Amino acid sequence: MSLPPESREEAIKRLTESASALEARTTREASNEAAGQAAAGQAWRIIADLFGGVFVGLALGAIVDWYFHTNPWGLIGGVLLGFAVSVWMAWSTAQRLMAQAKASGVEPKSVPFDDDEED
Template identity: 80%
Template sequence: MSLPPESREEAIKRLTESASDLEARTARQISHEAAGQAAAGQAWKIIADLFGGVFVGLAIGFGIDRFADTTPWGIIGGVLLGFAVSVWMAWRTAQRLMAEAKQHGEPQSVPFDDDEDQGV
């Protein structure tokens, strides 16, 4: 069974609607992927802040111990100070991310995969 011939304008209109639907679905998928990558990047930044602060404090404490001959107090103080600074930096980053999330509204819920619950 053949379809009735459609006019050129109707065909162009139908193709334009199909293309805009496809573009909307693709843009939505890309935005979800970009949001996931951005969240992973921020998580790595927080982890780097935590480890970086401790290691920088360790290095500064080692330097103080080396030149002031206060072993092991410089290292202990440097690690504690570095840890405190790194926790403060991670907290500050988390607060900034929470403020940005509030501006963008509530995130959409992701449906759970029922196959995981059944042990399949």
């Protein structure tokens, strides 16, 4: 059974609607990809805060030990202080990012539970 012939205007209208739907779908996928890249960048920023604070504390502790001859107490104190500062910086960065997400009205997606544990 053959389809009834459609007019030129109906065919153009149908093709325009299909093109609009395709464009909307690809634009949404591109914006999701950009959002994923932004989230990855923010995660790397938090990781850099964590490692940077510890390494700066380590360096400052080593300088204190070298200058005041207090081995190993300056190094230990520097690492502990650097760790505390890095945790505080990571926490404040995460709080700022969550406030921005709430202000933009974006709901965070839940991560599915992976129960593929091997006994």
